Amino acid sequence: MSRRHPGRGRLTVAALLTALLTLPAALLAQGPAHAADYRYWSFWQQGKGGAWVYATQGPSIARPDDGDVEGFRFAVSANSGSAEKPRGAADFDAICADTPAKDGQKRVALVVDFGTPDDAPGGEQPPKRRTACARVDSDGTTADALAAVAKPLRYNSSALLCAISGYPKQGCGEQVSGKESGGKGDKSESAKDGDGDGGPSVGLLAGVAAIVALGAAAVWQARRRRG
Structure with a gap:
């Protein structure tokens, strides 16, 4: 034993x-397990070969060179890894063909993609995608270039870009529910009720x-x- x-x-x-x-x-x-989705304007810069690259600086800090192409896209996404890129072709020579160079200034080609109806806030319809050639002082920022061709702009108290050409009329980087985001992210409203991903x-x-x-x-x- x-x-x-x-x-x-x-x-x-x-x-x-x-x-x-x-x-x-x-x-x-x-x-x-899933990140929440947000509705906001993302900022992009054209890299080698014309590929869009998510900007590492905000438009109020970034200082593009003469001949650069930069873009903005309004959409619902969780982060930079899932953000939607501006759609359509973006070529500096084509966009700025009618804007001659000028001493002491630079030209920046801009692409503004207002997104799809699915990403629009309730009751709003996104305008059509547009391009513009902005001519600003040689030390100007991307925000300066955007202000030159796409007013009115709207920022929040944290300098987050909320609206371009007045779109959207309200809201700024707000979290959206799973229904609004098409089920791509967390169902934040359901999470509040103790249901869904939360x-x-x-x-x-x-x-x-x-x-x-x-x-x-x-x-x-x-x-x-x-x-």
């Missing part, structure tokens, strides 16, 4: 109860249930040994 070690059952129970308390908290800390996942609930069952079995085994 093997010798029993007093306290071994208590140690096992204590360890499992610790896991019971800490593991669910760790799982909950992971948060929702609630606990099936995997999380299954993990918690498994730990609870394991802890109950350990308690039962410890009581059996003491009996």
